[in-house]
Amino acid sequence: MDNILPKKDLSRWLEKMAHAAVYAPRLVDDIWSYEIVTDPGSVTLEYPMTAVPAKKIIFPQREILFEYGADGDSGPEIKERLPEDKPVVILGLRPCEARAVILTDKVFGGELKDIYYWRRREAVTLVGLVCASPPSANCFCLSVGGSPRSREGLDILLTGLGESYYVQALTPKGEKLVREGGALFRPPQPGEKQSAETIQAESEGKLSRELKDIEDVPRKLKGMFDSPFWDEESLSCIRCGICTYLCPTCHCFDINDEAVSSSPLRGRRVRTWDTCQFPDFTMHSSGHNPRPDKASRLRQRINHKFQYFVETWQCYQCTGCGRCISLCPVGIDIIKVVEKVRDHAS
Amino acid sequence: MVKLEELRKEARRLLAEGEVRCIIGYLRNPADGKAVPGFIRKPEEADALVWDPTCFHNLARFLVDEKRRKAREKNPDTRPVGLVVKGCDSRAVVVLLQEKFIERGDVVLLGLSCEKTGVVDERKLAKAVPGRALRQVEFGGEEEFLVTTEDGQVRIPAGDVLADRCLECPANFPVLSDWLQGEKTKRAPAGLFASVEPFEARSTEEKWDFWLTQLRKCVRCYACRSVCPMCYCDECVVDTINLAVTPDTTAEEKAQKIRWVEKSPVDSENIFYHLVRALHLAGRCVDCGECERACPVNIPLRQLNKKMEKEAKTLFGYDVGFDPDTPALISCFRDEDPQDFIR
Amino acid sequence: MTEEFEPKIVAFLCKWCSSAGSDLAGVSRMEYPPNVVPIQVMCSGSISPLYILSAFNRGADGVLVSGCHPGDCHYIKGNMYARRKLALVKKLLEHVGLESQRFQMSWVSAAEGQKYTQIIKDLVQQLKPLGPQTKLRRID
Numbered sequence: 099m100d101n102i103l104p105k106k107d108l109s110r111w112l113e114k115m116a117h118a119a120v121y122a123p124r125l126v127d128d129i130w131s132y133e134i135v136t137d138p139g140s141v142t143l144e145y146p147m148t149a150v151p152a153k154k155i156i157f158p159q160r161e162i163l164f165e166y167g168a169d170g171d172s173g174p175e176i177k178e179r180l181p182e183d184k185p186v187v188i189l190g191l192r193p194c195e196a197r198a199v200i201l202t203d204k205v206f207g208g209e210l211k212d213i214y215y216w217r218r219r220e221a222v223t224l225v226g227l228v229c230a231s232p233p234s235a236n237c238f239c240l241s242v243g244g245s246p247r248s249r250e251g252l253d254i255l256l257t258g259l260g261e262s263y264y265v266q267a268l269t270p271k272g273e274k275l276v277r278e279g280g281a282l283f284r285p286p287q288p289g290e291k292q293s294a295e296t297i298q299a300e301s302e303g304k305l306s307r308e309l310k311d312i313e314d315v316p317r318k319l320k321g322m323f324d325s326p327f328w329d330e331e332s333l334s335c336i337r338c339g340i341c342t343y344l345c346p347t348c349h350c351f352d353i354n355d356e357a358v359s360s361s362p363l364r365g366r367r368v369r370t371w372d373t374c375q376f377p378d379f380t381m382h383s384s385g386h387n388p389r390p391d392k393a394s395r396l397r398q399r400i401n402h403k404f405q406y407f408v409e410t411w412q413c414y415q416c417t418g419c420g421r422c423i424s425l426c427p428v429g430i431d432i433i434k435v436v437e438k439v440r441d442h443a444s
Numbered sequence: 445m446v447k448l449e450e451l452r453k454e455a456r457r458l459l460a461e462g463e464v465r466c467i468i469g470y471l472r473n474p475a476d477g478k479a480v481p482g483f484i485r486k487p488e489e490a491d492a493l494v495w496d497p498t499c500f501h502n503l504a505r506f507l508v509d510e511k512r513r514k515a516r517e518k519n520p521d522t523r524p525v526g527l528v529v530k531g532c533d534s535r536a537v538v539v540l541l542q543e544k545f546i547e548r549g550d551v552v553l554l555g556l557s558c559e560k561t562g563v564v565d566e567r568k569l570a571k572a573v574p575g576r577a578l579r580q581v582e583f584g585g586e587e588e589f590l591v592t593t594e595d596g597q598v599r600i601p602a603g604d605v606l607a608d609r610c611l612e613c614p615a616n617f618p619v620l621s622d623w624l625q626g627e628k629t630k631r632a633p634a635g636l637f638a639s640v641e642p643f644e645a646r647s648t649e650e651k652w653d654f655w656l657t658q659l660r661k662c663v664r665c666y667a668c669r670s671v672c673p674m675c676y677c678d679e680c681v682v683d684t685i686n687l688a689v690t691p692d693t694t695a696e697e698k699a700q701k702i703r704w705v706e707k708s709p710v711d712s713e714n715i716f717y718h719l720v721r722a723l724h725l726a727g728r729c730v731d732c733g734e735c736e737r738a739c740p741v742n743i744p745l746r747q748l749n750k751k752m753e754k755e756a757k758t759l760f761g762y763d764v765g766f767d768p769d770t771p772a773l774i775s776c777f778r779d780e781d782p783q784d785f786i787r
Numbered sequence: 788m789t790e791e792f793e794p795k796i797v798a799f800l801c802k803w804c805s806s807a808g809s810d811l812a813g814v815s816r817m818e819y820p821p822n823v824v825p826i827q828v829m830c831s832g833s834i835s836p837l838y839i840l841s842a843f844n845r846g847a848d849g850v851l852v853s854g855c856h857p858g859d860c861h862y863i864k865g866n867m868y869a870r871r872k873l874a875l876v877k878k879l880l881e882h883v884g885l886e887s888q889r890f891q892m893s894w895v896s897a898a899e900g901q902k903y904t905q906i907i908k909d910l911v912q913q914l915k916p917l918g919p920q921t922k923l924r925r926i927d
Contacts, residue, residue: 126661127742128567149740150663159663160708190599235476235577239625306577307475334481336505338670340740356706358927370707376666378683383698385689391516392509427671427738429473429480547802641884652884652922704837705844712925716844719879723836726875748879755878760871774875779865783857785877786870787893787906 101265101276101283102290103256108263109138111279118185118223121155123148132321133186143190143227143258145238147234147421151346152188152195156218157202159343161369163214163353169364179366181214186222187275194239194417196226196251198346204411205349214369223271226252230297236420238433240302241309244417247444249297264294279331291428307420309433312404327442328393331435334428335375335392341399341422341430342373347415350374374398445624446556446583448495451528454554455490457697459525464552467526468506470499477578477592478566481506493528495556497581497589500563500607502732503527504536504673507546511676526552531565532609534618535730535765536673541620542768543728545676555618557626560587561602562610566737569605573598602723603633609733609746612636615634619766637754643747655715663740664707668735668745669721674728681705681724717746726752727773731767794914795850796823799838801831803861804896805853812902819904820911823851830854832865836876839890843923849889849914851906856894864878866894867918888913 103111112120112135123145124133130148132155135141161181163331170175187376203219206212229237229246239245249255253272265283267273276283286294322328342348352372357365372379380389389395407415423431451469458464471482471492478498483506484490507525514520536553540546563622564581569591572602580640584590587602610616611634618624643651647724664680669675681704706718729749736745756762759782762773770776800806806827812819824847828834831854842850852873860866873892879885891910895903 102596127658129661129740129742131741160710189595229645333483333509335668338667338738339665340667340738343665344740352707354707356708364927368706368708370709371663373665380688383689384691385693423475425740427667427734429478431473431475434475460849598884648881648884650884653884655883656922704841706925710926712844712923715923716840719840719883720837722879723876726879748882751882752875752879755875759874759878774868774872777864777871779857781867781870782874783870785874785892787891 099267099273099276100286100291101152101267102262102277102286103265103283104259104262105258107145107282108177109141109326111282112138112141112189114278114280114282115187115275118187120187120189121152122189135189136397141189142302143256145190145233147192147237147419147424149265149421149425150344151198151351151419151421152191153198153202155186155188156199156222157215157349159371160216161214163367165366166364170199170362174363181217182424183217185222186218187225188222189225190256191224191226191252192229192233192419193226193248193250193252194237194244194419195346196224197239197244197248198417198419199224200251200328201347201407201411201413201415202349221251223252223275224251225256225272225275227256228257228298228301230258230301230304234420234424236307236423236433237305237418238307238309238420239418240305241312242414242416245371246305257297259267259290259293259297262290264290264295291420307433309418309436312436312440315436316405316408318439319401322439322442323397323401325442327438328397331430331438332392332396335396335430336428337375337377337395338427339371339373339375340425340427341432343371343373344425346417346419346421347403348373350379374402396430400432400439403432404436404439419420446495446559448493451495451554451556452490452493455493458552459490460487463523464526465521465523467528468503468553469493469526469528469554470495470503472503472580476582483657489734495528495562497561497583497602497605498566499528499530500566500671500733500737502532502533502536502671502734503529504540505671505734507537507540507551508673508676508763511546511550524550524552526554528554528556528619529621530556531613531618532615532730532732534620535615536732538620538765538768539674539728539730540676542770542772548768553618553621553623555621555626555748557617557624558610558625559583559616559629560631561589562603562606562613562616563618564589566605566609567742572600572605578701579732592678596755607733607737608639609731609736612638612731612750614763615766620768637750637757639747640750640754643751656711658743659714659718660711661743662709663741664705664709664714664717665740667738667740671734672725672729673732674725675721681720682707718743718745722748722752725749727756727762727764729753734764739766792918792921794822794911794917794919795846796849796851796910796914797842797847798825798851798853798907799822799828799831799834800825800895801854801861801866802829804855804859805831805893805903807897808853808895808899808903811897812904813900814820815900817877817900817904819907822911823907830860830862830865831873832860832862832867832871834869834873836872839873839876840923843885843889843920844925846920846924848917848920849910851891851893851910853893853895853903853906856896859896885920886917888917889920 206215470479617628
């Protein structure tokens with residue numbers, strides 16, 4: 099079902115979502131990020147790419163898995179801590195972020211579902227926004243199976259039309275959220291649907307970067323595992339965690355026990371984000387490290403995105419958001435690296 | 445006036461005569477017109493070297509990588525590394541020499557002076573030319589930058605887009621070098637430690653509110669640590685595992701490793717990490733500003749390190765990074781060191 | 788009936804002077820508040836800023852570091868290094884907004900049992916009105 103929401107009524111729609119935790123982009127110290135809405139009147143959906151992606155909402159950086167304790171004679175006790183059942187709305191999501199959610203669903207789903215992830219995943223309603231112009235100078239979603247107007251993974255798609263939004267509800271969850279807005283929404287007038295479709299079609303022509311002809315890259319990568327190519331490309335890498343922590347599809351994690359006290363015994367098991375770029379990520383208990391240098395770690399990141407994920411799920415794991423390019427402190431550019439792989443004489 | 449052609453000539457010569465095994469300098473990234481660190485090995489590659497106000501990276505950081513690389517190789521190339529350095533970068537090299545992390549013969553310093561300006565702050569630059577694709581930024585003579593975008597060229601007063609640390613720079617020319625281009629100008633337009641003073645004027649509770657809000661944003665990506673030349677420890681306080689493990693290390697030894705700070709990015713742990721880092725860098729940080737630049741969530745990290753630098757100067761008369769023969773700040777003392785805070 | 792807040796103080800005492808001084812206070816039956824958890828270290832110079840930050844991280848309301856007087860250090864100059872290092876720690880903690888009374892340093896010799904008790908009494912009095920230290924404390 100299609101509707102029109104005047105932009106001035108966005109805050110009133112948000113007020114009707116009081117039962118849910120609503121996340122929307124907010125400017126904090128010159129950086130945009132998805133934060134819980136405290137002041138519906140100040141929410142704006144005119145924003146560039148956020149630094150931290152929306153993955154932090156469905157796959158938080160810190161998740162308590164369970165708590166353990168032993169009180170005297172009763173023996174040790176373990177209490178599972180599942181995410182609370184509160185509904186969540188993410189407003190103004192970029193289509194690449196929604197695609198990233200779909201890709202991550204594959205990893206945490208299947209036969210062995212990750213209950214923590216799915217609790218949050220099922221509670222969330224994704225309200226997307228067409229990127230009428232690229233939110234980042236490094237966007238290249240079209241090259242990796244995405245699009246600035248893609249509906250993949252979204253419950254609602256918004257298209258900005260001057261003074262209003264063209265609202266397309268795509269799933270029952272989306273329709274429910276639109277119904278909650280009640281009289282704030284009205285049916286589109288003739289021409290408005292046409293305007294929305296024009297904006298959506300034009301959005302695909304505005305990306306300034308592309309990664310062309312990469313169909314053979316997965317096969318090429320397989321053959322380049324031992325190539326000195328990776329030594330050269332990783333020379334300026336400083337092995338921080340920016341590219342991976344801020345990537346919407348990266349999902350590696352570490353699990354640690356945080357001891358609160360030893361007597362009485364109390365603590366919790368915590369899952370936190372981790373990154374293959376840290377030197378100790380693959381450190382074995384014996385002291386052996388199969389990825390001891392930057393070359394192997396850069397190779398790992400590129401292979402995961404453009405070879406391993408393709409082999410398992412038949413699509414790239416990269417969504418072309420460009421964050422790793424914009425935020426890498428030393429200018430390592432995944433587009434350039436993959437182009438060099440593509441053109442590598444091997 | 446720094447002549448780029450002279451730098452390229454010297455780099456070409458060093459590589460052609462085999463005096464260095466590689467040169468670490470700045471190359472241009474065609475995608476956005478800004479400089480990025482680059483490694484060149486052949487004399488003909490010297491033409492790719494650039495020098496402009498986007499050369500904000502501290503290339504001394506890569507001396508740490510070069511040392512690790514040499515340690516791993518069976519027959520390492522023992523020739524020195526050529527390194528293009530600005531004033532702040534050269535002071536970082538001085539600190540590495542003070543600590544005997546490298547020897548003077550390990551590096552050939554190609555020094556470039558920032559003369560009357562410095563380097564840009566990317567966020568300030570983006571605001572000065574909003575929405576326009578950048579092609580190039582150049583030094584424009586007297587305290588101006590020439591910014592070329594897709595729409596043409598504009599002259600911008602350097603003061604509008606200079607990195608904050610350049611405003612407090614004690615010496616924007618290399619203090620140590622084997623080859624130097626450009627005038628030696630000492631200038632700190634805002635005054636040394638000027639940015640710390642407003643912080644010091646706040647009340648205890650205002651200070652706390654500020655730092656809690658800022659450090660709460662931290663995602664523990666450790667870019668601040670990774671980009672710093674002085675954070676060269678193979679095993680850091682925040683690493684949860686012991687990198688010095690061998691097959692003979694017992695389970696008990698591994699279990700006994702002290703975990704000072706948890707990996708969780710919660711307030712107390714974020715604050716712990718940043719305070720420890722500031723203390724580990726006291727008397728060693730040269731305020732190259734890279735930590736703050738690299739931070740993806742815009743935490744004003746310089747304000748922690750700058751305070752330590754100020755105290756080193758005020759309490760102990762210590763200048764960071766000027767003299768390789770000075771002992772480290774906390775491995776020396778004066779009889780007259782203040783003790784009014786000690787009962 | 789609310790219980791009065793009793794600050795928990797972690798005191799790093801150098802073995803040769805301050806710890807001996809605290810022992811002297813005990814042996815001489817001098818009375819002083821029981822709020823201190825004493826940790827003996829070989830020398831005030833061996834104290835890493837990590838210990839102090841860790842004490843606050845685990846919930847200490849106050850931290851005291853006490854060593855030998857300048858010139859009396861058992862290791863000649865360990866306390867001189869401590870004087871420098873811990874001055875920086877104090878300045879940094881104040882810079883981020885921790886109340887300055889929470890971290891203190893003192894010189895206490897093996898003969899100064901009386902001085903030690905006075906330091907502890909004063910420290911407890913200064914910390915009581917500040918309440919529990921929640922800023923750097925890890926939430927459990």
